[in-house]
Structures are given as structure tokens and as C-alpha cells.
Amino acid sequence: MKLNRFTLLLLLFPLFVQGQTSGNPIFPGWYADPEAIVFGKTYWVYPTYSAKYKEQVFMDAFSSKDLITWKKHERIIDTASIKWANKAMWAPSITKKDGKYYLFFGANDIQSDNELGGIGVAVSDKPEGPFKDLLGKPLVDKFYNKAQPIDQFVFKDKDGQYYLIYGGWSHCNIAKLNNDFTGFVPYPDGTTFKEITPEGYVEGSFMFIRDGKYYFMWSEGGWTGPNYSVAYAIADSPLGPFKRIGKILKQDPLVATGAGHHSVIQNPKTKQWYIVYHRRPLGEKDGNHRVTCIDEMSFDENGLIKPVKITKEGVSKSKL
Template identity: 75%
Template sequence: MKQILFFLFVVFYSRTIAQTIVSDNHKNNNPIFKGWYADPEGIIFNKTYWVYPTFSAPYNDQVFLDAFSSPDLTHWTKHSRIIDTSAVKWAKRAMWAPSIIKNKNKYFLFFGANDIQNDKEIGGIGIAVASKPEGPYKDYLGKPLVDKFHNGAQPIDQFVFRDKDGQHYLIYGGWRHCNIAKLKGDFTGFIPFKDKTVFKEITPENYVEGPFMFIRNNKYYFMWSEGGWTGPDYSVAYAIADSPMGPFKRIGKILAQNPKIATGAGHHSVINVPNSDKYYIIYHRRPLTETDANSRETCIEEMHFDENGYIKPVVITNEGVKEHLIK
């Protein structure tokens, strides 16, 4: 009798533990890692998910960048200080919104620094390079890649986009203006367009900052953030075009606050799992318990499309997403 009771106890206990593991694995995965982080760029390298965010703090404390990696979107490893201002002599503060891409077996990390307010200040968009996704990264050019205002765009919030033909573009801009420019193959500068201009404005309606672009079914999806980053109305909208040059006509918002979950949901990026139509949106938001503008956390949701290719509104959650290994 004791053996039967012990057996039943073991079975019940084992099932309880298994259920707990499954439950923990599928609930409350947002935020995806601890700490105040914003402006996350998600990407896949070598069947591993990576997120490169801004360290969310007062500008003078933003002197480094961390990165996070995961095999499955639920277990994350922190890679501390993959770069800091000691490696970039011209950068003093406000290291923002990293964007990363692999090119010719090197990893190029684009970042904004110093929050310049005019063409006389030193700063803008820089590039760092490393041989591994986790760095360490070192300054690539010894100076900013973009250090002036062009078409009214503050040189921040850079995104590097690789087109179908392999051409890389820099898409960037704050202060409600967005530019696109063709990068040289070695990322040391820009290739002028046919009309000899270097920076072309592609600003859509309501654009504020945080551009992102991806291709799906041969259509170019251009996304950006609207509203003020310190307020609850921060959000993400998008447009679709046949070219990375646009024109981009605003379709509508797809990510916004939920007063029952969090506010200030914006400045995102998108990951497409290779050889699939599975998409994830990674973004930051402000917990309901927080009033400090810098109290922002990085979260993830699955992103879906309707039969016409339009992005369905994203519902922000505390659950986040389930495990997903890259095959």
C-alpha cells in the first residue's frame, strides 16, 4: 500500500512540475530580459536570436551598449558593454538605437551618439566593427558617418537595410524627417544617386523617428514611430511600397499602448524566421507603475498579416511569445 501511495505521489508531483515548467515557459515572458532598455533591434545570426537595445537612462549615463542572445526567444544571455565611449573617441554620451548587419564576415554596428542639435556640434551616426556578434566592437571610421543635418533630419535612429540585390541603404532620422542613402560596399561612405544627391527624404505622414524596413512578397514595408517617446501616445505605423525609395503612403498604426498593460509602446524592429512567414515585433514600452521617461523595457509579440498583406494590429501582452527554435 505504501509503495502504491508513493508511486501515485511521484506521478502527481512529476506532472505538477512538468505543468509548472510549461506554464513558466509560456507566460509572462515580457519583458524579455531584465533592466531598462529601449529602441531594440532584433536580428538572427547563426540560428540565434539577437537583440541590440539602447541602455535607457539619462543621456550622460548612456555611454555603452549591451546585447542579448537567445536560442529560442525565451532564454536570454546578456553580453555586457559590447562597446562604450572609450572605444569611440568622438562619442561622449547618448549612444542610441543600435542597428547591426553582417557584411563580408564582419559585424557592423551602427549607432547614434551625442544627440547633436546643430551642424556645429560633434556627433551623429557612427559605425563600430567586430568579428563576433557579441563584440567587442571598435570604432570603424574614427569619425561619424553622418555628422550633419540633411533635409532637416537629426542624425539619429539609424537602420541599415539590405535590398534584394545586395545594395545596403542607411535609413535614419529624427525631428520628423527621414532620409535614405546608398552605402558603399565597405560602409566607408555613400554612393550618390543618379541625380547626384546623397540623402533623399522619404518622410511619410506623421513620421517622428525610429525607421525600420523589411521585404515581404516583394513589397517594401516601411515602419516608424509616432508621438513623443516620453508619453503614452508613442506608437508604430507603417506604409507599403514597391521600392525602398517609396513613395510611402501611411496605412495606419499597428502598435500602441494598452492602458491595462503598458504605455509608450514604440521604437521597434522586426524579425522574420528564415524560410517561414513567421514574424516577430520587438519594441519597448513603459510599465504602468513607472513615470520616469527612461523606465522602458523591451518586449516581443508575434506579428501577423491579413490576406491582402496588411499588418494586423499587434496586441501587447505580458505573455509575450512561446519558445521557437530556428531550424
């Protein structure tokens, strides 16, 4: 069959578009709870290796110059370097301070104060690791304010103060980290862990600043179900109070289900915002079959986050 030029262009157009966009998922494999961050001129994503708890004994990372092509960095951390961790290493959060990279992670999925585990911190000279245990023990190993010590996020405020925001089991705490991340600095009232739980909160906290306002985001619903989603609130302080505004990320039955546990990044040049999250491909029944995706995020004239449209195409090429 002889094809005219127009028909040929129609056939090749999807391939051309795919080459110019990230596609979703952005890299192969079962990965969840992605934390995206910009270091220099490189985008990084640090996800959970999504498998049975006993198999979650390491973490990989991924880097990209343009959001299109991703390089895999294998086993940046594992239980061989974290002696107290034996399973369920998940939900990494990373920050750079004084030339070093600090990776915060959950391990062991503890169910009570009598078990060993919680939130740990590891350090490396490079964003791709290898990361070594900073403390030789968990940083947070108890249920303060009924918050399970998981799903940590490290937040740097405008004044340079670092906070640890974390919590599962429908409770969220915020604590002031000390200078070397080996512990915490109490608040003026003598407390160390302040609860900032908004309505609907389940887990997966994240915070960023925009136009002087603090945007606090979290995941709602059950992580294995189709209705896993992301909601948010806005306040004038990282301590809140945070009043729930509404959902901005959720499933699309035509695209994927269980869209949640996210992070947010911004291109410092173009000012474009992106949301990086996990979701479950249609037809997948295994709770651990989750993939990492990216889509654009935007705001209305009042500073409210517009509902995110989850896509198969992902985002266009974006260089830093």
C-alpha cells in the same frame, strides 16, 4: 489543507505556461529601441541602455536560441572605443557583411551642425563584439533635409545594395552605403540623402521586404509619453513613395504604455513574424524606465499588417 489533483494543476499551470513563453519583458533591466536580428541559429537583440544621456556611454546585447532564455553580452561597445562619442549612445542597428559585423549607432544627440556627433559605425569579428570605431569620426554628422542624425537602420535590398535609413525631428532620409560602409554613393541625380518622410513620422525607422513589397515602419508620438506608437506604409521601392496606412502597435492601458521604437524578425523555418519593441510598465513615470518586449506579428489576406496585441506572456518557444 489537502489539494486534489485538479486544484494542484490549476495552481501549477501558470508556472508551466510561463516556462514555455518568453514573458514580457524578455530580459531584466531598462532597455529601449531594440533591434532584433537572426545570425545563423541565434536570435540577437541590440538595445539602447535606457538611462540619462550622460549615462548612455555603452551598449549591451542579448542572444537566445529559442526566444525564451537570453544571455547578456555586456558592454559590446562603449565611449572608450569611440573617442568622439561622449553621451547618448543609442538605437543600434547591425548587419553582417563579408564575415564582419557592423554596428551603426547614434551618439551625442546633436542639436545643430555645429556640434560633434551623429551616426557612427563600428566593426567586430563577432556579433557580441567588442566593436571598434570604423572611421574615427561620425558617418553622418549634419542635418540633411532637416533630419536629426539619429535612429539609423541598415537595410539590405534584394540586389545586395545596403542603405542607411535614419532621422529624427520628423524627417527621414535614405542613403546608399558604399561597399565598405565608410561613406555613401550618390544617386543618379547627384543627391546623397533622399527624404522619404511619410505622414506622421517622428523617428525610429525600420524596413523589410515581404512578397516583393517594401514595408516601411516608424514611431509616432513622444518617446516619454503613453501614446508612443508604431505606424507603417508599403511601397514598390525602398525610395517610396510611402503613404501612411495606419498604426499597428500602441499602448494597452491594462498592460503597458508607450509601446514603440521597434524592429521585426522572421523565423526562416516556421515563417512566423515577431515584433520586438520597448514599452513602459504601468505606473512608471521616469521617461527612461523602458523595457524590451516581443509579440507575434501577422498579416491579412491583402498583405496589410494586423494590429499587434501587446501581451504579458510574450511568445512561445521558437527554435531556428
